Amino acid sequence: MITEENIKLVQNSWLVIVGKANEAGQIFYDYLFRNNPELRYLFPTDTRSQNRKLIMAIALIVNKIERMENIHAEITWLASKHLAYGVEVKHFVPFKEAFMYMIEQVLSSEDFWDRTLQNAWEVVFSEISQAIIVAMQNLESQKQIARIKIKL
Numbered sequence: 001m002i003t004e005e006n007i008k009l010v011q012n013s014w015l016v017i018v019g020k021a022n023e024a025g026q027i028f029y030d031y032l033f034r035n036n037p038e039l040r041y042l043f044p045t046d047t048r049s050q051n052r053k054l055i056m057a058i059a060l061i062v063n064k065i066e067r068m069e070n071i072h073a074e075i076t077w078l079a080s081k082h083l084a085y086g087v088e089v090k091h092f093v094p095f096k097e098a099f100m101y102m103i104e105q106v107l108s109s110e111d112f113w114d115r116t117l118q119n120a121w122e123v124v125f126s127e128i129s130q131a132i133i134v135a136m137q138n139l140e141s142q143k144q145i146a147r148i149k150i151k152l
């Protein structure tokens with residue numbers, strides 16, 4: 001369950017990450033590819049220019065997270081984008097690990113990290129991931145149904 005306290009903690013700390021978007025992006029991609037080289041092919045060859053983009057785009061979601069209904073459109077959009085990128089449900093595990101590593105690194109270096117904040121991020125990130133996964137599965141089953149209809 002996302003609590004108001006979790007939301008406040010996540011929103012405030014994300015401002016710090018946005019302020020260091022280049023460094024944060026670098027840490028995230030370095031960790032993700034070092035520990036999961038098999039995921040490298042999903043991303044563009046040069047992730048440097050993407051670093052900021054990813055961090056800024058996540059800011060949009062974090063700013064609207066007060067109510068999950070508010071981010072329904074973004075979640076559906078992200079789900080269809082990620083399906084097109086070739087992302088699979090199992091990829092969310094290493095992605096989350098790299099994400100949590102990145103925020104811990106950046107926020108600790110600003111003396112802005114503790115167990116409460118870690119827990120808040122775990123909860124919020126898991127809820128967002130879960131919502132994207134459900135939306136991906138819905139889109140996939142709609143595609144399956146469309147295929148069956150075409151066959152008939």
Ligand code: HEM
Binds near residue numbers: 039043053054057058
């Ligand atoms: C909570 C989970 C996630 C969130 C919030 C998220 C967010 C985003 C956002 C906002 C973008 C930019 C979309 C665009 O402008 O086209 C993006 C792109 C991308 N994401 Fe995710 N993502 C998540 C999970 C994942 C996972 C699990 C993978 C697979 C390892 C992944 C792989 C990618 C790839 C390959 C791109 C395209 C990169 C590019 O072309 O620059 N994402 N993601």
